[in-house]
Amino acid sequence: MTDLAPLSWVRTPSLVFWQTCDGPVSSLEATALRHGQHSHRKLLLRTFAEAVGAVGDELGPFRTDRAWELLDAAEQESPEAVAEVVMYPSVGIWLSRVLRQVLGRRLDDTPLWSEVGGFHALAAAVAVRSGLEFEIDVPVVHGVVWLPSVGVLRTDRPTGHAVLRGGSGGFELTIDGEVQRPRLEAVRHHVAKAGGRALRIVLDDVDPYREFSAPLPPRPLAEQERAEWFRQMDGAWELLMARHPGFADELSACLASIVPLAGRDMFAVSSSAAFGSVAMSPKASAVEFAEALTHEIQHSKVNALLDLAVLCRDGDDCRFHVPWLDHPRGVTGLLHGVYAFCSVVEYWFVERNFVAPELARRARFNFSYRRHQVAEVLSYLGDLPELTDLGREFVMGVSARLDACPATDLPGDLAQDVEWVNTDHHVLWRLRHVQPDKQVAEALAEAWLAGEACDQDFGPDVVAVSPESGRSPLGTLLKARALEGRASAGTDAEGAFLHGDLDHAAKLFAARLEASPKDLTAWSGLALASGSATLLRRPEVVHAVYHALALRGGTKPDPFALTAWFDQTAS
Numbered sequence: 001m002t003d004l005a006p007l008s009w010v011r012t013p014s015l016v017f018w019q020t021c022d023g024p025v026s027s028l029e030a031t032a033l034r035h036g037q038h039s040h041r042k043l044l045l046r047t048f049a050e051a052v053g054a055v056g057d058e059l060g061p062f063r064t065d066r067a068w069e070l071l072d073a074a075e076q077e078s079p080e081a082v083a084e085v086v087m088y089p090s091v092g093i094w095l096s097r098v099l100r101q102v103l104g105r106r107l108d109d110t111p112l113w114s115e116v117g118g119f120h121a122l123a124a125a126v127a128v129r130s131g132l133e134f135e136i137d138v139p140v141v142h143g144v145v146w147l148p149s150v151g152v153l154r155t156d157r158p159t160g161h162a163v164l165r166g167g168s169g170g171f172e173l174t175i176d177g178e179v180q181r182p183r184l185e186a187v188r189h190h191v192a193k194a195g196g197r198a199l200r201i202v203l204d205d206v207d208p209y210r211e212f213s214a215p216l217p218p219r220p221l222a223e224q225e226r227a228e229w230f231r232q233m234d235g236a237w238e239l240l241m242a243r244h245p246g247f248a249d250e251l252s253a254c255l256a257s258i259v260p261l262a263g264r265d266m267f268a269v270s271s272s273a274a275f276g277s278v279a280m281s282p283k284a285s286a287v288e289f290a291e292a293l294t295h296e297i298q299h300s301k302v303n304a305l306l307d308l309a310v311l312c313r314d315g316d317d318c319r320f321h322v323p324w325l326d327h328p329r330g331v332t333g334l335l336h337g338v339y340a341f342c343s344v345v346e347y348w349f350v351e352r353n354f355v356a357p358e359l360a361r362r363a364r365f366n367f368s369y370r371r372h373q374v375a376e377v378l379s380y381l382g383d384l385p386e387l388t389d390l391g392r393e394f395v396m397g398v399s400a401r402l403d404a405c406p407a408t409d410l411p412g413d414l415a416q417d418v419e420w421v422n423t424d425h426h427v428l429w430r431l432r433h434v435q436p437d438k439q440v441a442e443a444l445a446e447a448w449l450a451g452e453a454c455d456q457d458f459g460p461d462v463v464a465v466s467p468e469s470g471r472s473p474l475g476t477l478l479k480a481r482a483l484e485g486r487a488s489a490g491t492d493a494e495g496a497f498l499h500g501d502l503d504h505a506a507k508l509f510a511a512r513l514e515a516s517p518k519d520l521t522a523w524s525g526l527a528l529a530s531g532s533a534t535l536l537r538r539p540e541v542v543h544a545v546y547h548a549l550a551l552r553g554g555t556k557p558d559p560f561a562l563t564a565w566f567d568q569t570a571s
Contacts, residue, residue, distance in 0.1 A: 015029065016029050016032045016033065016305075016308070017305070017308075017309060017390070018397075020033070020301060020305050021393060021394050021396075021397030021398070022397055022401070023246065023342075023343065023346065023397075023401055024244075024246030024247050024249060024250050024343075025249075025250050025253075025301065026249055026250070027249055027250070027252060027253040030249075030250045030253030030254050030301075031253055033254070033301060033304040033305065033308075034087070034253065034254065034275065034276070034304070036304055036307060036308050037087065037275045037304050037307065038083060038086065038087050040307050041086050041087065041091070041092065041095065042086065044095050044096075044099060045086070045095065047099060048095065048098060048099055048102065048119070049064065049068070051099070051102045051103055052064055052102050052116060052119075054102075055102055055112070055116070059112070059113050059116050059117075060113045060117075060161060061137040061161055062113055062116045062117040062119070062120055062137060062139070062161070064116070064119055064120075066120070066123075066136055066137070067119050067120045067122070067123035067136065068123075070123040070124070070126065070127050070132070070134055070136060071122075071123050071126055073127075073130075073132060074123075074126040074127055074129075074130040074132060077130045077131065077132060078129065078130040078131070081126060081129035081130045082126050082129075082130070084129065084149060085122060085125050085126045085129055085148055085149050086122075087256070087275070087276075088148045088149040088256070088257075089204075089210075089256055089257050089271075089274035089275065089276055089277030090148050090204070090207045090208070090209035090210055090274065090277075091122060091148050091149075091209075092271075092273040092274045092275060093209040093212050093213075093271060093273050093274050094115070094118045094122075094148070094209050095273070096273040097110070097115055097209075097214075098115040098116060098118060098119070101115045101116070102116065107214070108214045109214075110214050110215060113139070113161075114139045114141055114159075114215075117137070117138060117139030117161065118139065118146065120136050120137055120138050120139070121138050121139065121145065121146045121147060121148065122148055123136060124136050124138055124147055124164055124166065125147040125148045125149055125150045127166060128147060128150050128166055129149065129150065131168075132167070133166070133167035133168070134164075134165070134166050134167065135163060135164070135165045135166075136163070136164055137161055137162070137163055137164075138161065138162055138163075138164045139160075139161050139162075140155055140157050140158070140159055140160045140161060140162055140175070141159060141208055141215045142158065142159070142208060142215060142216065142217040142218075143155055143156075143157065143158050143159075143217065144185075144206075144208070144217075144218060145162060145164060145173065145182070146207065146208050146209075146215075147184075148207065148209075149187065149202075150184070150186065150187065151184050151185050151186035151187050151206060152184075152185050152206050152207070152208070152218055153171055153173065153182040153183070153184055153185075154182050154183060154185065155173060155175060155180060155182055156180070157175055160175065160176075161175075162174060162175045163175075170184075171184060185206050185218065185220065187202050187204060187206065187207070188202065188203045188204075188205070188226065189201070189202055189203075190202075190203055190230050190233055192230075192233045192234045192236075192237035192238075193234075193237070194234075194237050194238040194241040194242070195238075195241035195242065197241060197248070197252065198252075199233070199237045199248075199251060199252055199255070201233065201255055201256070201257060201258060202256065202257040202258070203221075203226065203229055203230070203233075203257070203258055203260065204257045204258070204259050204260075204277075205218065205219055205220050205221050205226075205259070205260055206218035206219075206220060210257075210259045210277075210279070211259060211261070211279055212269070212271040212273070212274055212277075212279065219262075221260060225260075228282070229258070229260055229282070232282075232283060232286055232289045233258070233289070235285075235286030235289065235290075236286045236289040236290035236293060237290075238286070239286050239287065239290050240290050240293075240294070243350055243351065243354060244290070244294070244347060244350065247290075247294045247297075247343070247347070250297065250301070251293060251294075251297055254275070254276050254297050254300055254301065255276055255278070255293065255297055256275075256276035256277055257276065257277045257278075258277075258278050258279075258280065258293075259277060259278070259279035259280070260280070260281075260282070261279055261280060261281045262281070267280060267281040268280035268281070268292040268295065268296050269296070270296040270297075270299045270300060272299075272303040275300050275303065275304060276297075276300055277300075278292065278293060278296040278297065280292050280296070285359070287351060287355060287359065287363075290347075291344060291347055291348070291351075291366075294343055294344065294347050295340050295341070295343060295344050295347075296340075298339055298340035298343045299336055299340055301339075302335065302336050302339050302340070306332070309390050310388050310390065310391075311332075311335055311387065311388060311390055311391035311394055312331040312332060312335065312384075312386045312387050312388060312391045313386055313388065314331075314386050316330040316331075316332060317330050317331075318330045318333070318463070318465060319461070319463040320333075320334055320377075320463075321426060321429050321430070321433075322334060322337050322373075322377060323372075323373035323376055323377070323422050323425055323426065324337060324341060324370075324373055325337075326429070326432075326468075326469035326470065326471075327433070327465060327469065328429075328433055328463050328465055331381075331384055331386045331387065331391075334377055334381050334384075335381075335391070335394065335395075337374075337377060338374050338377050338378055338381060338395070338398050339394075339398055341370050341373060341374050342374050342398050342401050342402055344366070344370045345367060345370045345371045345374060345401075345402060345405050346401065346404075346405055348363055348364075348366045348367035348370065349367055349405040351363055352364050352366075352367050361414070361482075361483065361484070361485050362483050362484075364409070364410060364411075364414060365414060365417075365418065365482045365483055367405075368407060368410050368414065368415065368418045369418050369421065369422070369482070371402065371405060371407055372407075372418055372419070372422050373422060374398070374402055375402060376422070376426075378395065378398065378399050378402065381395050382395040382396065382399070414482055417478050417479075417481055417482035418482060420475075420478050420528055421475055421478045421479050421482065423527075423528060423536065424471075424472055424474055424475035424478065424524050424525075424528055425471065425475060427523070427524040427527045427528070427535070427536060427539050428471075428472050428475070428520060428521065428524040430538070430539050430540050431520040431523055431524065431539050431540055431543060432466045432468045432469075432520060433463050433464065433465055433466050434461050434462065434463055434464075434540045435462045435463070435464040435540070436458070436459075436462075436538075436540045436541045436543075436544040437458075437459045437462070438544075440456055440457070440458060440459050440541070441541065441544040441545050441547075441548050442548060443456050444456050444541070444545045444548075445545050445548040445549050445552060448545065448549060448557070448562070448565060449549070449552070449553075453568065453569060454565055454566050454568060454569050455569055458538055458541050468520075472520075472521035472524050472525065473494050473521060474493075474494045474497060474521065474524070474525045474528065475524075477494055477498055478498070481498065492508060493505050493508035493509045493512060493522070493525055493529070494525065496508055497525065497528070497529055502529045502530075502531075503529075505525070505529040506526055506529035506530045506560075509522045509523075509525040509526040509529055510522075510526060510558075510559045510560060512525075513526070513546075513556075513559055514556060517546065517547060517550060517556060518547075520543075523535070523539055523542075523543055524539070526559060526563075527539055530560070530563060532563040532564075532566070532567055533567050534563060534566035534567050535563050535566070541566075542562065542563060542566055545562065546559065546562055549562075
C-alpha cells in the first residue's frame with residue numbers, strides 16, 4: 001500500500017483512511033481530517049507569503065509584514081483562536097483565490113490589492129478573537145470590512161481601504177482622514193441540541209466569500225427567515241441523533257457553517273476549499289435538510305482525504321458519465337460522487353421506514369434512484385487504471401456499504417420509473433457528449449444505402465464536452481410521477497409514454513424527428529419507447545448515421561427501419 005505514504009504526517013493515518021472508507025467517521029477521525037486540513041491551510045499561507053513578495057507595486061497599502069506581526073502576536077496569546085480563524089470556511093475560499101491572483105491566474109475582476117488585503121482582514125480577525133489591541137490597514141469591499149469568523153463592519157464607502165483600530169473599546173475605521181465607528185454585523189451562531197449532544201454552527205449570511213465565489217455583498221436574513229433556518233437545523237439535528245448517530249457524530253466534528261441560498265429549488269453545494277461549509281436553499285422539511293447536510297459533508301471528508309492520500313492519478317480527464325450530473329466528470333469526480341451518494345442511499349435506507357405516509361413514496365424513490373446511480377458508476381469505477389491501490393480499496397469500501405442496503409420493498413411501477421429516468425439521462429448524455437467517429441458514420445451510411453449488414457465496429461467512446469444540459473421533458477415527467485405517484489400528461493409523445501402506450505409514443509417521437517432531426521430529447525424518447533438495443537447503448541452513432549443519410553440523399557431515413565437495421569447485429 002505504497003500510496004499511504006502521504007498520510008504519514010497525520011496521527012493514526014491507517015485508522016483515518018479505513019474509517020473514512022467504511023462510511024461515517026467518529027469525532028476522533030473527523031478531527032484528524034480537520035487537522036490535516038489545518039496543516040494544508042498553513043502550507044498554502046506559507047506559499048502565499050513567498051509568492052506575494054514578487055507581486056511588485058500593485059498592492060497599495062497592503063504589505064504583508066504588519067499582518068504577519070499581528071498573526072505572530074495572536075499566536076503567542078491564543079493559538080486556538082488563530083487555528084479557528086484559519087480554518088473558517090471562507091478563509092479557504094479567499095486563500096485559494098488570492099493564491100491564483102498572486103501567481104498570475106486571475107479569476108475575475110476582483111482587484112489584486114483587495115484579495116491580498118484579505119490577509120490583513122484575517123490578521124485583524126485573529127487579533128479580535130485573541131483579545132488584542134491592534135491597528136492595521138484593511139480593504140473595503142461592497143461597503144464592508146471583512147473579519148472572517150467575526151462578522152463584517154459596514155461603512156459608507158463601497159470600496160477602497162481603511163485603517164482599522166480594534167480592542168476593548170470596539171472598532172474604529174479611518175477612511176480618507178474621516179473617522180467612523182461602524183456597527184459590527186456579527187456572524188450568527190446557533191446551537192442545536194438533541195439526545196444530550198449539541199451541534200454548534202454558523203448561519204452565514206454576511207461573509208463576502210460565503211458562496212464560494214468572488215466577494216459578494218452581505219444579504220442578512222430577516223428575523224423570521226433566520227428563525228425558520230434555526231428551526232430546520234434543530235429538526236434535522238434531532239432526526240440525525242435519533243436515527244443516524246454516525247452521521248450526527250461526524251457532522252458535529254466537521255460541519256462549521258451553513259450558507260442560506262435564495263431562489264434555488266432543492267439546491268445544496270460545497271467546495272473543496274471550504275472544509276465544513278454547506279451552501280443550500282431552504283428545504284421543505286427537516287428530513288430533506290438532514291439529507292443535504294449528510295450528503296455535502298461527505299465531500300468535505302473526501303477533499304480532506306485527497307489532501308492526505310493518493311486515490312487516483314490523472315483523475316481530472318472529464319470523460320465519464322455520472323447519472324447525477326449533466327456533464328462528464330473525471331475519476332476524482334467519480335470518487336466524490338459514489339462516496340457522497342452512497343451516504344444518501346444509507347440515509348434513505350433507514351429513513352424510508354420512518355417518514356410520514358405522505359413522504360413514503362418520495363423516500364422509496366430517493367433510495368432506489370440514488371442506489372441505481374451509485375451501482376452504475378461502481379460497475380466500472382473499480383477497474384479504471386487511474387486508481388491507485390488505495391483508490392481501489394476506497395471503491396471496495398463504498399461497494400460493501402451499498403451491498404448492505406439491498407434494493408427491497410420497491411413497487412414495480414416505481415422500479416420501472418427509476419430505471420427509465422436513469423436510462424433517459426444516460427442516452428441524452430451520450431447524444432450530447434460522445435462524438436461518433438465520422439469515418440465510421442460514413443461507412444455505416446454506405447452500408448445502409450448498399451443494403452449491406454451493419455457489421456462496422458463503432459469504435460471507442462470519444463467524449464467531446466458540450467455546453468448543453470438539462471433533463472428531457474420525458475425524464476422530468478417520469479421523475480415527477482415517481483415522486484408523486486402521478487403526473488399530468490398530454491396527448492404528445494411524452495403523454496403517450498406516461499399512459500403506457502409505448503408504440504404510439506415511439507411513432508410520435510419519430511414524427512418529431514422528421515420535423516427536427518437534431519431534437520436530442522426526441523431521440524432519447526424514441527430509445528426508451530422503442531427499446532432499441534443500439535439506440536439505448538450507442539445513440540450517438542444512430543443519430544450520426546441518420547444525419548449523414550439525410551445529407552446524402554435529401555430524404556431522411558425511417559428511424560424505425562434504421563434502428564432495426566442496427567439492432568440486427570447488436571450484441
